[in-house]
Amino acid sequence: MKKEHSDSPWGRKGPSESQGSRERRDFKKSRRPEGRDGGRPSDRSKREGRPPAKREPVEPEVIRTAQGEQWLEAVCGVHAVGSLFHCKPFIVERLYFDAELAPMFGEICKFLAKEKKPYNQVEFDELCRQAGTSQHGGVVAIVRRRQPEMATTKAAEFWAKEGMPLLIIDGVSDPEILGRLARTSAYFGVEKFLIAASRKQARPNEVAYRAARGGLDMVDLRLVENVPSFLKGARKTHFVIGVDLEGVPLPEHMAICPEEDIDKPIAVVIGNEETGLHDSTKQECSALVGIPGSGAIDRLDVATEAALLLQKYLVEA
Structure with a gap:
């Protein structure tokens, strides 16, 4: 060549x-x-009815x-x-x-x-x-x-002073869904896009970049060493909202946010696309909310869940 x-x-x-x-x-x-x-060879494969290698x-x-x-x-x-x-x-x-x-x-x-x-x-x-x-x-x-930088509670404190919301991804294993979440984050202007540093968490690859349609390059992607520990510190600077099937169905912000936290930016936490948030992560959330539906299927896909929460508690709030 x-x-x-x-x-x-x-x-x-x-x-x-x-x-x-x-x-x-x-x-x-x-x-x-x-x-x-x-x-x-690829042309011959098509003519002969064989799938390409x-x-x-x-x-x-x-x-x-x-x-x-x-x-x-x-x-x-x-x-x-x-x-x-x-x-x-x-x-x-x-x-x-x-x-x-x-x-x-x-x-x-x-x-x-x-x-x-x-x-x-x-x-x-x-x-x-x-x-x-x-x-x-x-x-x-x-x-x-x-390698992305690590997110720290000290960084979260600085972000809160700047009024920056967070989208935290804990255990999403499909890179395509990760890309869609990044696209959702960029769409709503959530610059800080944090993902767990665990082995079960998908990392950006060609599939994620294609699904994000540019979103992964518009966000500041950081790694979180231990999500529950990070949330424990981040609750001092952000109002942390987790998605849970048994949570209160999309309540108004004032209904779930204490008066002393009303001026804090939000941090939305999204769990695994099949099993949701870990129990240890739920315990460190300021509030758990659910998304009501007809009951025909168990839940929405996590990218849609993230979009609904950001629309509700970032745009409408």
């Missing part, structure tokens, strides 16, 4: 057969292995820097990549996109060329390889990530 170049911005007018054009042409040809019938996830490339260990990972989808360049453009290391979406990325390619970072218009198979999934939406950005 030819080496990618970024010194010539994509789309610039020039000779009909410039060096960059030849390299992109050769790059595309190199991604088209031919079989006996002259077609790509599964692609193994791409292992993150670890980078050690003076600021600590970092790694490269993929962000997929037009909304997620667009938000990434809007919020954190300098963490992008490479960009890949298909021909259909190419006109959308002119300004972004100019930025990457200025930063001497590579970008390329590629075929579907190469996008799959870079993303580690076929659900890439036609664009993949390879970005530099680092």
